[in-house]
Amino acid sequence: MKFPILAFVVSLAVAPVLLADPGPPSARVTEIVDQYVNATQAQQEGLRGLSMEVEIDASLPKLKKQGRLHALRYISRLGEITYRAIRFDGDNTIKKDVIARYLTAETAAREGGKTMGITPENYRFKYKASLERDGNKVHILSVSPKKKRVGLFKGEIWVDAATYLPVRESGTFVRNPSVFLKKVEFVRVYEIQDGLSLLKHVESRIETRLVGRAEMNINFSNFTKKTAEQAQVSTAVEVQ
Numbered sequence: 001m002k003f004p005i006l007a008f009v010v011s012l013a014v015a016p017v018l019l020a021d022p023g024p025p026s027a028r029v030t031e032i033v034d035q036y037v038n039a040t041q042a043q044q045e046g047l048r049g050l051s052m053e054v055e056i057d058a059s060l061p062k063l064k065k066q067g068r069l070h071a072l073r074y075i076s077r078l079g080e081i082t083y084r085a086i087r088f089d090g091d092n093t094i095k096k097d098v099i100a101r102y103l104t105a106e107t108a109a110r111e112g113g114k115t116m117g118i119t120p121e122n123y124r125f126k127y128k129a130s131l132e133r134d135g136n137k138v139h140i141l142s143v144s145p146k147k148k149r150v151g152l153f154k155g156e157i158w159v160d161a162a163t164y165l166p167v168r169e170s171g172t173f174v175r176n177p178s179v180f181l182k183k184v185e186f187v188r189v190y191e192i193q194d195g196l197s198l199l200k201h202v203e204s205r206i207e208t209r210l211v212g213r214a215e216m217n218i219n220f221s222n223f224t225k226k227t228a229e230q231a232q233v234s235t236a237v238e239v240q
Helices: 005-011 026-042 092-110
Strands: 050-060 065-075 081-090 123-133 136-145 153-160 166-173 181-193 196-208 213-225
Touching (some): 026 136, 026 153, 050 092, 081 092
Antiparallel strands (some): 050 065, 153 166, 181 196, 196 213
16 A cells, blocks of 8 residues: 655646746735635635545555554534544554544644634745646645644645635644654645535655554545534544
8 A cells, every 4th residue: 555645746636737827926925825714714614514434544564554444524513523433444553553543633633723724823825836727727835834833734735716725735744743643744635515625635644653654545525414413423532
């Protein structure tokens, strides 16, 4: 199971085409960032109550261990993310020392709320380029955090030029959400549906303190709106 994270861009459905764009003036960059922040904040209400299926494939290459978790992921009315494990196949080390720790770390990082949002309060932005993806123009911005906080990363974001919603995020966390993790690199791919930017795929390479390098490939599908009672989810820390 190999998925080179730094070359992930070539695995998109349609290879993006870089446009000959010298970049907008600084005032335009500020406008793009402001529109992006407004768009992402505006969609938060639409994401609440959303349930989806999650397939997590994880491996420890050096130990030659693999595992796959099928679960339900639920975003509550308060914006809290919880998981309910449905089925796991593979080595138990993957389940306990890779997947469970990753989900716990994700929950802990998101508890930061606005302190970890991709906003001018937390990041510096620089325009890198524009490209055409699936027939739509996309702005590419580099981001670097102003402070080393859990959940913040150094890397880049791709912003849809029509809706100003994210279509891709990639980078390295500047401060790890768990003492068990030494370094976390990731690529997140989003798909815009009905005015919402939905997380569809995550690839992550993680350097752990206990079991060496871990690789994860996560896919999200079957997005539906459910109440907390219908979802019947448990917290991420219970995926053990």
